[in-house]
Amino acid sequence: MIKRITAGLLAGTLVLALAACTATVPISPTDSSGLGSETIHVGIAYDSAGRGDLSFNDAAGAGLDRAKKELLVQATEATTEAENDQARAETLRGLAQGGSNPVIAVGFLYATAVGTVGKEFPDTLFAIIDDDSVSADNVVSLLFSEEQGSYLVGVAAARATRTNRVGFVGGVDVALIHKFEAGYTAGVRSVNPGITVDVRYLSKPPDFSGFGAPDKGTAAARQLISNGADVIYAAAGGSGSGVFEAVAAAPAKVWAIGVDSDQYASAPEAVKPHILTSMLKRVDNGVFQEIQAFAKGDREGGSKRYDLKVDGVGYATSNTALNRYKDDMEKARYRILSGAVKVPSK
Structure with a gap:
């Protein structure tokens, strides 16, 4: 009907x-x-x-x-x-x-x-x-609690990086996306405080186009890669597909981390091998x-x-490449659940 x-x-x-x-x-x-x-x-x-x-x-x-x-x-x-x-x-x-x-x-x-x-x-x-x-x-x-899930994928990023430089692409520079950035950065630095987190936002209010501009995502990811980032977390809605394209085309191995849904599952076959995990916002x-x-x-x-x-937030496990980091991510999960770790949201 x-x-x-x-x-x-x-x-x-x-x-x-x-x-x-x-x-x-x-x-x-x-x-x-x-x-x-x-x-x-x-x-x-x-x-x-x-x-x-x-x-x-x-x-x-x-x-x-x-x-x-x-x-x-x-x-x-x-x-x-x-x-x-x-x-x-x-x-x-x-x-x-x-x-x-x-x-x-x-x-x-x-x-x-x-x-x-x-x-x-x-x-x-x-x-x-x-x-x-x-x-x-x-x-x-x-x-x-986006910051909690972002903390967990930050742990994975810190374990996966070889350059000690990782990236973050936010769709729009607003308080909500700051939660993703804050949690991710805290997770990275819980493993190694010396890792640099390079941040890019695609637009600022009143321009909210950053959530739906894959070309902007591609440009930002290319900048991060040229600066040495080899793991990039994209909290940018539809713009994330542009980040994935840049990561897949990088001359050296670069990992992407998706957001909200399991983006490995929905990615084109050529892109899947480059998506390490996704922060699941349920x-x-x-x-x-x-x-x-x-x-x-x-x-x-x-x-x-x-x-x-x-189970409001978590991380995707579709890519078996994540298996080597899951123990550390689960330990981080238990520390958050026990109250031993308070994840910042700003």
Whole structure:
């Protein structure tokens, strides 16, 4: 079944990719899902990179896909192309007007829009990923401890480097990405304080293009490689593919570290051998669990934290080359979980 929102509702500012599964079937009282006979229709608003970024948005989409399969929810997906608060508000407003509840906003750039549209639809639950600035009874923040996962891949980078110089490419110079940088740097220096961490950001606010500009990622990675970096961690959304291309084309062996999703699994065959690991930010778990909680009757605002303790962050093990460093990474994980290590977020 296909459901469409009229262009008039969205003021021509968004592109909708609508996906609806079969209607929810009644659940017996003994079923543990808590869905009952209620039909849940989820709305999800991706940031401008949309589905197909092989990173942040795809992770959110994977959580939605799991909910459609396991919880039998219906869904409407939307991507806002215009980079402004008005366009984002129209995206959320269109989803809410179309009957979606809950409505999930993928990324901190939706904060102002969530604050505005949340007041207009007090009976709709809005969930926003990576932002806790909106305080309302119908707004829930889904937050992640990115610095913890970044610390672990920093340990791997420190063990893998031969030049004692590693790189970091951040998509946009904002507080959220600083968490990735801070954790990565701390992990590297926990192994060897003498390793240099060379940092590049692709754009600064109000320019948020750094999350979707592979050419900028390629240029930054080439600079890092020319400066001697032989391991590069890319926390840059869709721009990470450009980093991977530069790493794969390097004249000497250089490792790339991906982010959010297992980017080894989705990389072209020629690039896979160059991706050592990825810092997993389990946005898929966050999205799925929030939809599941809603289905079970949790309709309250507030915030939920996804860290190492709840498998909210971690690292990918698809490339067997990582095996030689896993013991050190697991030791670091246990030190964080025990409280012996407090990972900085700034």
